[in-house]
Amino acid sequence: xxxxxxxxxxxxxxxxxxxxxxxxxxxxxxxxxxxxxxxxxxxxxxxxxxxxxxxxxxxxxxxxxxxxxxxxxxxxxxxxxxxxxxxxxxxxxxxxxxxxxxxxxxxxxxxxxxxxxxxxxxxxxxxxxxxxxxxxxxxxxxxxxxxxxxxxxxxxxxxxxxxxxxxxxxxxxxxxxxxxxxxxxxxxxxxxxxxxxxxxxxxxxxxxxxxxxxxxxxxxxxxxxxxxxxxxxxxxxxxxxxxxxxxxxxxxxxxxxxxxxxxxxxxxxxxxxxxxxxxxxxxxxxxxxxxxxxxxxxxxxxxxxxxxxxxxxxxxxxxxxxxxxxxxxxxxxxxxxxxxxxxxxxxxxxxxxxxxxxxxxxxxxxxxxxxxxxxxxxxxxxxxxxxxxxxxxxxxxxxxxxxxxxxxxxxxxxxxxxxxxxxxxxxxxxxxxxxxxxxxxxxxx
Numbered sequence: 001x002x003x004x005x006x007x008x009x010x011x012x013x014x015x016x017x018x019x020x021x022x023x024x025x026x027x028x029x030x031x032x033x034x035x036x037x038x039x040x041x042x043x044x045x046x047x048x049x050x051x052x053x054x055x056x057x058x059x060x061x062x063x064x065x066x067x068x069x070x071x072x073x074x075x076x077x078x079x080x081x082x083x084x085x086x087x088x089x090x091x092x093x094x095x096x097x098x099x100x101x102x103x104x105x106x107x108x109x110x111x112x113x114x115x116x117x118x119x120x121x122x123x124x125x126x127x128x129x130x131x132x133x134x135x136x137x138x139x140x141x142x143x144x145x146x147x148x149x150x151x152x153x154x155x156x157x158x159x160x161x162x163x164x165x166x167x168x169x170x171x172x173x174x175x176x177x178x179x180x181x182x183x184x185x186x187x188x189x190x191x192x193x194x195x196x197x198x199x200x201x202x203x204x205x206x207x208x209x210x211x212x213x214x215x216x217x218x219x220x221x222x223x224x225x226x227x228x229x230x231x232x233x234x235x236x237x238x239x240x241x242x243x244x245x246x247x248x249x250x251x252x253x254x255x256x257x258x259x260x261x262x263x264x265x266x267x268x269x270x271x272x273x274x275x276x277x278x279x280x281x282x283x284x285x286x287x288x289x290x291x292x293x294x295x296x297x298x299x300x301x302x303x304x305x306x307x308x309x310x311x312x313x314x315x316x317x318x319x320x321x322x323x324x325x326x327x328x329x330x331x332x333x334x335x336x337x338x339x340x341x342x343x344x345x346x347x348x349x350x351x352x353x354x355x356x357x358x359x360x361x362x363x364x365x366x367x368x369x370x371x372x373x374x375x376x377x378x379x380x381x382x383x384x385x386x387x388x389x390x391x392x393x394x395x396x397x398x399x400x401x402x403x404x405x406x407x408x409x410x411x412x413x414x415x416x417x418x419x420x421x422x423x424x425x426x427x428x429x430x431x432x433x434x435x436x437x438x439x440x441x442x443x444x445x
Contacts, residue, residue, distance in 0.1 A: 003068060003238075003239070004161060004162040004163065004239055005162065005163075005239050005240070005241055006162060006163070006167055006239050006240060006241075007163045007167055008167075009240075009244045009249060011163070011167040011170070011171065012167075012236065012239070012240055012244070012249065013249050013252055013253055013256075014167070014170040014171055014174045015166055015167055015170045015236055015317075015321070016061070016233060016236050016249075016253045016321075017170070017174055017253055017256050017257060017260075017317075018169075018170040018173060018174055018317030018318060018320070018321065019227045019232045019233065019236060019317065019318055019320075019321030019322075020225065020226050020227045020253060020257040020318070021174070021177070021256075021257055021260045021314050021317060021318065022102075022227070022314050022315055022317065022318025022319070023102065023105060023106065023109075023311070023314065023315055023318070024221075024224055024225045024227075024318075025225055025257065025260045025261040025264055025314065026181075026260075026261075026264040026286075026310065026311055026314055027105075027285075027286045027311065028221065028224075028225070029045075029221060029225060029261040029264060029265065030264060030265055030268045030269070030285055030286070031280075031285045031286075032217055032221050033045075033201070033265055033269075033279075034269070034272075034278075034279035034280045034285065035217075035280045036208060036213075036214045036217050036218070037205050037208030037214065038200040038201050038202075038203075038204075038205065038269070038279065039199075039200065039201060039202050039203050039204035039205060040204040040205055040206055040208045040209055040214070041208065041214055041217065041218055042201060042202070042204075042262070042265070043204055044209075044214065044215060044218035044219075045218045045221055045222055045258075045261075046258065047218075048218050048219045048221075048222035048223075048433070049222045049225075049226070049254055049257075049258050050254075051425060051429060052219070052222060052223070052425065052429060052430050052433045053222045053223065053225075053226045053228070053254055054226075054250060054251055054254040055422050055425040055426050055430060056223075056226070056228050056391060056394065056395060056426065056430050057226055057228065057233060057250045057253060057254055058246060058247060058250040058411055058413075058422065059394050059395060059398045059411075059426055059430075060228060060231075060233040060234045060237065060394050061233050061234065061236070061237035061240070061246055061249075061250055062237065062246055062398070062407075062410045062411045062412075063075075063078065063234050063237070063394060063397070063398065063410070064233070064234035064235060064236065064237030064238035064240075065237040065238060065240045065242065065244075065246065065410070066078065066410040067238065068238050069238055069332065070088070070231075070235055070238065070325070070328035070329040070331075070332050070333075071088040071091040071092060071231030071234050071235055071325055071328070071329060072085050072088030072089060072091075072092065072329055072333065073085075073088070073329070073332050073333070074088070074234060074238065075087065075088050075397070076088075078397075078402065079397070079401065079402075084393065084397060084401070087389060087390055087393040088231065088329075090386045090389055090390055091229075091230050091231030091234075091325055091386075091390050092231070092325060092326045092329050093386060094229070094230045094231075094325075094382045094386040094387060094390065095230055095231070095232075095322045095323070095325040095326050096326065096345075096348060096349055096352060097352070097378045097379075097381060097382035097386070098230065098322055098378075098379075098382045098383070099154075099319060099322045099323060099349045099352075099353075100349050100352030100353050100355075100356055100378055101352075101353065101356040101375045101378045101379055102315070102318075102319060102322070103147055103150050103151050103154070103319060103349060103350070103353045104143060104147045104353045104356045104357045104375065105315075106147075106150045106312065106315035106316070106319060107143055107144075107145075107146035107147035107148075107149065107150045107353075107357075108136070108137065108143065108146065108287060109308055109311040109312045109315055110146050110149060110150050110308075110312050110315075111136065111142070111143070111146040112287065112291070112304075112308040112311075113305065113308035113309050113311070113312050114146075116301060116304035116305045116308055117305055119301065121291060121301075121304060122295075122300070122301035122304065123295070124291075124292070124295045129288050129291045129292050129295075130284075130288045133284075133287050133288050137357075137360045137361070138360050138361035138364075139361065140358060140361055140362050143357045143360070144353075144354055144357050144358075147350070147353045147354070147357055148350060148353075150312075150315070150316075150319075151346055151349065151350045151353065153316060154316060154319045154320050154323055154346065155323070155342050155343060155346035157169045157316070157320050158320050158323045158324055158327055158338075158342045158346070159338055159339045159342035159343065161338060162239050165320075166320055166321075166324065169316070169317070169320065170317055173313045173316065173317045174317065176313060177260075177310050177313045177314055177317075178260070180306050180307075180309060180310040180313075181260065181263045181264060181267060181310055182263065183306065184267040184303065184306055184307060184310070185263050185266040185267050187299075187303065188266060188267050188268070188270040188271045188274075189266065189270050191270055191271060191274040191297065192274060193270075193273055193274040193275075193276075194270030194271070194273065194274050195270075196270075196273040196274075197268075197269035197270030197271065197272055197273035197274065197279075198266070198269070198270055200269055200273060200279060201262075201265050201266065201269045212445075213440075216436060216437065216440045216445070219433055219436065219437055220437050220440075220441075223387070223388075223391065223433075223434070223437060224383060224387065225257060225258075225261060226253075226254065226257055227318065227321065228387070228390075228391050228394075229386070229387035229388065229389075229390035229391035229394070230322065230325060230386075230387060230390060231325045231390065232321040232322060232324065232325055234394075235321075235324055235325050235328050236321065236324070238328070245412045246411055246412045247411065247412055247413055247418075260314075267307070268285070268290065271290070271293050271297070272285075272289070272293065274293075274297075275292075275293045275296055275297070277289055277292075277293065286311070290307065291304065294307070323342065323345060323346060323349070326341075326345045327341040327342050327345055330344070330345065352378070355374050356374050356375040356378060357375075358374070359373040359374030359375050360373065360375065369381070380441075383441075384437075384438070384441030384442065385438070385441070385442075388434050388435075388437050388438040388441070389438075391430075391434050392431055392434045392435065392438075395426050395427070395430040395431050395434065396431060398410075398426055399423070399426045399427035399428075399430075399431070400427065404423070407423070408423075
């Protein structure tokens with residue numbers, strides 16, 4: 001079967017950036033940075049991106065490009081008759097679980113964007129933003145409609161193909177997202193009192209580093225913000241032809257992903273401090289705290305429209321990469337057409353999303369893992385177990401199993417000093433970092 005390819009290297013880079021830049025950069029980065037002291041956390045996060053994130057990104061993309069196959073097929077091709085491929089199935093399972101809850105949160109963003117556009121959220125609801133948000137997410141029908149609408153858009157882009165769907169969408173989405181966030185950042189820093197927000201983000205309070213959990217939070221955010229471990233970057237790398245060189249591309253993706261996170265922080269924290277809101281508002285920051293702020297600021301309704309449009313674009317760009325993981329697998333393994341694979345896998349993810357959404361309301365009593373509802377349980381299994389195992393396997397595969405000469409050839413690293421630094425990081429430091437994240441997630445650390 002003919003395997004599709006990216007039309008250009010820049011198309012691959014934009015798509016990979018789109019995969020990495022998602023709710024993790026705008027929604028998760030802001031509240032994790034807020035909870036962990038701002039500036040000092042940011043420096044730790046940047047160090048983790050540089051030392052572990054980018055080396056692992058190069059590893060994952062290299063595996064895909066070398067094998068020219070999906071997340072299961074790549075291991076089968078590079079290590080025939082060895083059990084490495086089993087972790088590929090974890091990647092496929094991770095994609096189902098992640099998009100099963102991620103698409104629900106993305107649907108919330110789409111709902112907020114539409115309601116700002118219609119003027120419904122420009123004025124504070126009579127019950128207040130917190131009660132209105134709680135009422136919306138516990139409703140048995142409304143969130144499912146927006147979740148379904150979001151999934152239809154994602155499925156349509158993926159079934160349109162690599163060049164005409166995923167690449168074309170990201171060529172529009174990523175520049176648009178960058179422009180919107182830069183405009184919002186300029187507006188945010190112009191607010192009275194914004195300087196305190198900038199100090200919080202860029203002036204380190206080193207005392208927060210006395211808490212070991214800050215290090216683990218920075219490492220976890222770096223790992224997950226680059227979309228590592230699921231197989232998205234491996235799958236995207238498999239559509240690259242061998243003449244495209246990887247080191248520059250992966251460094252560029254890592255830098256741009258980090259810039260998006262920092263710019264989103266510049267959008268959010270100056271506004272938060274300008275209106276004297278606590279920066280550690282947690283996951284509620286985007287859906288409750290920010291609408292309260294937008295309601296008080298000049299041109300707040302326009303800011304709300306632009307902010308939730310940027311959040312939705314980021315969510316779509318990362319969701320299409322997650323859907324592509326099982327789609328690529330089923331196209332090869334089951335000989336399905338791209339259309340059939342996209343629709344079938346998309347519908348399964350929609351079904352998981354329905355359960356996830358109902359878990360906020362009528363099924364809130366269902367707690368599969370401890371006290372976690374359905375959404376949090378899906379998130380826990382995928383993010384804290386499957387992803388670290390996926391990332392650890394990739395590091396061990398290139399660091400310990402594949403011949404060093406073949407590894408260097410696969411990564412295009414020609415500078416002897418650089419490749420030995422990269423190899424040391426992937427062989428030793430990345431596995432240790434991932435094991436620390438994993439042990440912390442399961443409560444051992």
